[in-house]
Amino acid sequence: MRQAISFVLPTYNCHCVQLVETLCRQCRMVQAEYGMHYEIVVADDCSTDRSYVRSNSVIERWNNVRYLKLDHNLGRSAVRNLLAREARHEWLVFIDGDLAVDRPDFVEKYALSEGDVVVGGTAIGGDAKLWHNNLRYLYEKRCEPAHSAQQRMRLANREFRTTNFLVSRSAVIANPFYEAFRHYGYEDVLFGKQLTASGHAINHIDNPVLIDDYESNPVYMDKTEEACRTLIEFRQQLEGYSSLLALSTSLVRWHLLPLGKLAYRILGTPLRRNLSGTKPLLSLFNIYRLLYTLSVWA
Structure with missing residues (x-):
């Protein structure tokens, strides 16, 4: 049982209120059941559309939630390193801020999981009739069978993704995300490679976050x-x-x-x-x- 977890969410031009609300509700339940301490730390990486920052600001009033509004863009790697430094607990769960949690035992599964690094995976949601001509939806649906926990474990280190995973804070501090990766893509792959090289075994479990909205x-x-x-x-x-x-x-x-x-x-x-x-x-x-x-x- 992990006694204390920081849920750390990088956001950029997206709404995260519902995700944070779901995590708060589940964390309170796990706290009541197991005595787990928790916090949720959200870092907005200087969104270009400030309406997202304003709409997400409601979370500042919630217990055990911190909302960091950055005044300049750090990039995908640096903002994750910042979140690791800001976190107060040893165990971190990284979740991309534009995703959703629809499993009622999502937090509990991470609290009871085993291993230094645990990857929960993703599930593909959304109305097929609505998204049937959306390229990302079509691509994600085609790849979905290969992203089951069983399939991911076959190439555990190569299938690492930062979308949704648990890791110790000390592991991130010792093996930070490579901050030269400022643009989209592959910073998670290199981070997984670094963890493996440092002797951290990567465990894949069935505890996905939901992708249910897709860019044009x-x-x-x-x-x-x-x-x-x-x-x-x-x-x-x-x-x-x-x-x-x-x-x-x-x-x-x-x-x-x-x-x-x-x-x-x-x-x-x-x-x-x-x-x-x-x-x-x-x-x-x-x-x-x-x-x-x-x-x-x-």
Whole structure:
């Protein structure tokens, strides 16, 4: 039994009130049952849309909740390091602030879990009729069977994600997130690699948070391209931890990079137009990711 947990939530341009409310309610129940101490620390990483900051400010009045409003953007890695330093308890549960908790025993499962690092995973929600032409929804649904706890444990260190996980505060302080990762993508993969190298075993359990809201197709394509650029920028550190990087590296070694760049110049625009449109073809998504990755390879 973990006697004290800090739930730490990085947020950026999103509502988090319902998530914090759910965590508070479950924490009170676990506290009454097991005597667990808890706190919830939310850090807004200088959201560009200040309406989110204002609407989330209601949580400041709640017991055991702290709301940090940053006056400049730290980036995805640095804000997590800040949350670890701010936390008052030894055990931390990181949850992305734009997600939801719909399992009634979510907090209890983490309180009773075992291991230095525990990854709860994600579940894909939302109305299929509403999201049937949303690229991210389609992609997440296709990948969902591979993200069960049993499947994740097969490659435990490579399947680490920061979306929803428990870790000791001392482990994060000793192995901080690499703050050169300021943009979207792969900072969690490298963090998992660092933890493994430091001797921390990663345990995967069935305790997911829910993804039930999805960005528009153009925004998701922007994020996908940003992640590809991050992958190439940090390819030495991420070697062996990305199938996309492995394939791209093989094509480069086979002297096919010029052909890949040419293919992107010819096909990139029509592929992106389809994937950003109202009826995206999911079969084109990984093709585009590969060609875009080769196009930015330097």
